[in-house]
Amino acid sequence: MTKLFCAFLEPVVTLQLASPTSAAWIDQAIRHFDLVLLDHANCEKKAAGNALSLLFRYPANGQLVEALSPLAREELQHFERVHRHLQRLGILLRPLPAAPYASRLNQHLRRHEPEHLLDALLVAAIIEARSHERLGLLGIHLPDPELRQFYLWLAAAEERHWQLYLDLALAQFPADQVQERLDTLLQVEAEILSTLHPEPRVHS
Numbered sequence: 001m002t003k004l005f006c007a008f009l010e011p012v013v014t015l016q017l018a019s020p021t022s023a024a025w026i027d028q029a030i031r032h033f034d035l036v037l038l039d040h041a042n043c044e045k046k047a048a049g050n051a052l053s054l055l056f057r058y059p060a061n062g063q064l065v066e067a068l069s070p071l072a073r074e075e076l077q078h079f080e081r082v083h084r085h086l087q088r089l090g091i092l093l094r095p096l097p098a099a100p101y102a103s104r105l106n107q108h109l110r111r112h113e114p115e116h117l118l119d120a121l122l123v124a125a126i127i128e129a130r131s132h133e134r135l136g137l138l139g140i141h142l143p144d145p146e147l148r149q150f151y152l153w154l155a156a157a158e159e160r161h162w163q164l165y166l167d168l169a170l171a172q173f174p175a176d177q178v179q180e181r182l183d184t185l186l187q188v189e190a191e192i193l194s195t196l197h198p199e200p201r202v203h204s
């Protein structure tokens with residue numbers, strides 16, 4: 001199981017995915033990599049959009065603005081790199097119905113502040129941590145060496161991103177509150193992924 005740590009402030013808060021990705025997902029993703037790559041392009045756009053939506057929702061939060069504006073740009077650069085691979089492989093970018101993963105996670109965002117902000121940062125951290133894990137698996141298992149190298153590079157970036165979101169949460173909320181809510185949301189995330197979504201996706 002992937003064990004992930006973040007130590008922005010004492011005490012140390014741990015982000016450990018509650019379930020490792022199954023061999024069934026790896027098999028599905030490799031066999032239908034064209035669909036996963038298309039979905040991945042959409043995921044990078046959504047990651048940029050999520051960072052931007054937080055900037056709109058919390059315009060006076062200087063820490064968020066300073067961290068998330070560059071993050072949104074970086075996610076769009078990831079999108080551009082994925083798009084280049086789509087073009088190289090002759091796959092036309094098109095809309096693709098998303099897996100229910102993110103929408104089901106977002107159902108657990110509390111509506112009132114400041115809890116909504118905490119949940120939004122932690123859900124974003126968890127999505128980035130799962131992306132880090134799964135893109136890393138593609139970087140190991142894909143047959144194309146160029147794609148393997150690309151996905152290992154991307155996985156390292158997504159690792160920085162979950163750390164960034166967790167650091168933002170720890171900068172604004174007590175560590176024990178962060179850890180308690182994080183553990184709850186990690187269990188929710190593992191439950192969502194407990195059955196393989198029939199459509200091949202990054203988060204199926």
Ligand SMILES: [Fe+2]
Pocket residue numbers: 044047074075078157158
């Ligand atoms: Fe990304």
Ligand SMILES: [Fe+2]
Pocket residue numbers: 047075128157158161
């Ligand atoms: Fe990311």
